[in-house]
Amino acid sequence: xxxxxxxxxxxxxxxxxxxxxxxxxxxxxxxxxxxxxxxxxxxxxxxxxxxxxxxxxxxxxxxxxxxxxxxxxxxxxxxxxxxxxxxxxxxxxxxxxxxxxxxxxxxxxxxxxxxxxxxxxxxxxxxxxxxxxxxxxxxxxxxxxxxxxxxxxxxxx
Amino acid sequence: xxxxxxxxxxxxxxxxxxxxxxxxxxxxxxxxxxxxxxxxxxxxxxxxxxxxxxxxxxxxxxxxxxxxxxxxxxxxxxxxxxxxxxxxxxxxxxxxxxxxxxxxxxxxxxxxxxxxxxxxxxxxxxxxxxxxxxxxxxxxxxxxxxxxxxxxxxxxxxxxxxxxxxxxxxxxxxxxxxxxxxxxxxxxxxxxxxxxxxxxxxxxxxxxxxxxxxxxxxxxxxxxxxxxxxxxxxxxxxxxxxxxxxxxxxxxxxxxxxxxxxxxxxxxxxxxxxxxxxxxxxxxxxxxxxxxxxxxxxxxxxxxxxxxxxxxxxxxxxxxxxxxxxxxxxxxxxxxxxxxxxxxxxxxxxxxxxxx
Ligand code: SF4
Numbered sequence: 001x002x003x004x005x006x007x008x009x010x011x012x013x014x015x016x017x018x019x020x021x022x023x024x025x026x027x028x029x030x031x032x033x034x035x036x037x038x039x040x041x042x043x044x045x046x047x048x049x050x051x052x053x054x055x056x057x058x059x060x061x062x063x064x065x066x067x068x069x070x071x072x073x074x075x076x077x078x079x080x081x082x083x084x085x086x087x088x089x090x091x092x093x094x095x096x097x098x099x100x101x102x103x104x105x106x107x108x109x110x111x112x113x114x115x116x117x118x119x120x121x122x123x124x125x126x127x128x129x130x131x132x133x134x135x136x137x138x139x140x141x142x143x144x145x146x147x148x149x150x151x152x153x154x155x156x157x
Numbered sequence: 158x159x160x161x162x163x164x165x166x167x168x169x170x171x172x173x174x175x176x177x178x179x180x181x182x183x184x185x186x187x188x189x190x191x192x193x194x195x196x197x198x199x200x201x202x203x204x205x206x207x208x209x210x211x212x213x214x215x216x217x218x219x220x221x222x223x224x225x226x227x228x229x230x231x232x233x234x235x236x237x238x239x240x241x242x243x244x245x246x247x248x249x250x251x252x253x254x255x256x257x258x259x260x261x262x263x264x265x266x267x268x269x270x271x272x273x274x275x276x277x278x279x280x281x282x283x284x285x286x287x288x289x290x291x292x293x294x295x296x297x298x299x300x301x302x303x304x305x306x307x308x309x310x311x312x313x314x315x316x317x318x319x320x321x322x323x324x325x326x327x328x329x330x331x332x333x334x335x336x337x338x339x340x341x342x343x344x345x346x347x348x349x350x351x352x353x354x355x356x357x358x359x360x361x362x363x364x365x366x367x368x369x370x371x372x373x374x375x376x377x378x379x380x381x382x383x384x385x386x387x388x389x390x391x392x393x394x395x396x397x398x399x400x401x402x403x404x405x406x407x408x409x410x411x412x413x414x415x416x417x418x419x420x421x422x423x424x425x426x427x428x429x430x431x432x433x434x435x436x437x438x439x440x441x442x443x444x445x446x447x448x449x450x451x452x453x454x455x456x457x458x459x460x461x462x463x464x465x466x467x468x469x470x471x472x473x474x475x476x477x478x479x480x481x482x483x484x485x486x487x488x489x490x491x492x493x494x495x496x497x498x499x500x501x502x503x504x505x506x507x508x509x510x511x512x513x
Contacts, residue, residue: 002200012287018266040209052220067443074451078176079286079297080257080283080284080297080299080302081284081302082283082298082299082302083302083304083305084302084303084304084305084353084357085304085346085350086341086342086350086354087416087418088283088337088341088365089285089286089341089415089416090338090341090342090416091342091415092341092342092345092418093242094342095159097285097286097289097415097416098286098288102277103163106343107342107343110343111343116166119281123349123352124353125304125305125308125353125356126305127305127308128300128301128302128305128309128320129300131300143283153477
């Protein structure tokens with residue numbers, strides 16, 4: 001799958017555009033998701049999400065997707081699961097300290113971010129992962145959060 | 158440098174305005190002096206005397222001592238243990254915390270414990286992978302990364318709360334540090350990554366070994382351009398240096414220690430010398446001189462693994478302390494001596510004759 005992962009980083013800009021449109025679409029469909037019930041959708045959507053993102057990005061379903069902030073290179077593939085940039089052990093050829101045959105996930109992330117319109121989002125500090133969210137759908141979370149952001153009435157999160 | 162409010166060893170200094178910690182390192186840096194730190198090689202032993210002996214080697218030459226935390230993913234006495242022993246007699250310590258071995262519950266508890274024991278500085282590290290060490294079978298934890306550890310530690314100190322939001326009654330007054338490696342890819346990202354660490358709470362930085370002065374200079378220029386060396390939230394940069402024992406060991410380090418960049422020119426220089434150990438020290442002194450002259454550099458962090466006795470000579474010869482004698486137990490009052498310092502002196506005398 002590593003080849004597809006590389007492809008995703010090379011096409012980070014296109015994927016970024018697609019993802020933004022997709023997120024807005026998900027958010028616009030919020031009334032539908034609500035009618036169907038977010039909790040009922042969770043399992044099937046997570047399965048589809050895992051299949052699609054697993055293929056494209058080797059997604060690990062951390063439940064907090066940050067791909068658009070990390071040059072479309074999934075940070076959970078870093079053996080140290082760093083969420084904020086490369087460790088100090090990156091090899092001179094740009095490969096990983098822990099897995100010498102793999103290109104450092106963050107070297108890829110940096111290259112991907114340079115191709116993106118909002119690539120400077122890579123400079124934002126990411127919060128630690130909430131391990132309780134492991135396996136849950138980021139798509140539904142985005143739909144919920146974006147639509148609530150747009151909704152002026154106070155909503156409990 | 159002598160502080161007028163010098164406390165009894167084992168007790169903390171008052172916290173000055175504009176300072177966050179009761180420690181000596183922060184005071185020296187904010188006073189604009191060239192600071193020197195070093196690291197102690199923690200023993201594979203439960204012997205407290207061994208820790209004090211290893212610290213005494215640096216008496217009068219360093220402003221703070223790093224207690225490494227399972228460095229290179231090898232098991233040794235814990236950094237909290239080492240710090241606690243050292244702060245008891247008054248040494249300034251830098252507690253290293255690596256995310257490799259503990260989750261956020263353990264790490265936050267450890268910060269409170271270490272601060273209560275008098276550790277005033279915490280260096281937040283990601284840590285080497287377990288594959289690099291003597292227990293490759295171990296489970297790598299990495300619940301946090303160095304960046305989120307910094308943020309959490311800062312919130313514990315400044316907002317008196319754990320990551321969960323639960324309140325802390327008396328916060329840990331710690332000066333927060335992080336590591337950076339300006340010498341490995343992606344080189345052009347490294348200054349920005351430093352900025353990110355500063356945004357997350359880093360107040361001082363200790364870099365990886367520097368053997369490439371050009372890259373260090375470039376890095377400092379960019380760091381300066383990013384405005385990280387000014388204002389109340391400025392960061393202090395201490396450049397990592399150390400003597401290489403021989404061309405062979407330099408090659409070995411380059412190939413086996415993650416993240417150490419040694420240019421070919423360095424190896425050629427060592428190879429061309431009839432006394433490679435001596436030349437390794439000379440090289441370190443040359444680099445220290447050059448590093449001191451790079452604008453924006455606040456100090457040096459000497460890592461002299463298995464050559465700890467050479468730190469005194471390197472500092473003395475280069476004169477980077479400009480006559481300043483950093484505090485050590487017994488400096489002002491012989492009754493406060495580190496009980497193990499006599500023995501250390503004896504060994505030191507021995508090693509100096511060895512080298513000549
Ligand atoms: S080298 Fe890159 S991928 Fe490997 S552990 Fe470090 S940051 Fe992660």
